[in-house]
Amino acid sequence: MNSVYCCPACKTNRSRFNLIEQVVHPIRKDPSTGKMIEHVPLSDPLQFQYQGEPYRVQCGICGLIDDERTFVAFGKQDSFQD
Template sequence: MSFPYLCPACGTNRSRFNIIEQIPFAVKKDVHSGYITERVSEKDPFHFHYRGAEYRVQCGICGIIENEELFIKNAQRNPLS
């Protein structure tokens, strides 16, 4: 998170962002009610666990939400003069 960002959508925002920390937890749900019936252990071999980004970034100007790497790469391609 200590890299410059540049919004890939609006292309002007370099300073106003929301950092979204993703904290996934695996669950089993009742098929009829939709209620969570139990949390699934990391050791459950029959459940594919989340392997996505730990953080997502939202532009504070246009609202787009993307992976942090996209904001960093865009800033690297378009450095400040």
């Protein structure tokens, strides 16, 4: 999170971003009605554990949402020259 960001879509924003926390809530749903039956404990051996990013980044100017790696990579590629 301490890396330089640059938005790959609008290509000008280097300072205004939203961090979106991805909070996982494992659940079981009724297959015929779609209603939630229960919250599944994180320790349930039959529930695949979420392995995605803990948060995503949104450009505060154009609204693009993507992985932090995308913003960091573009920030390095398009870094300020001294």
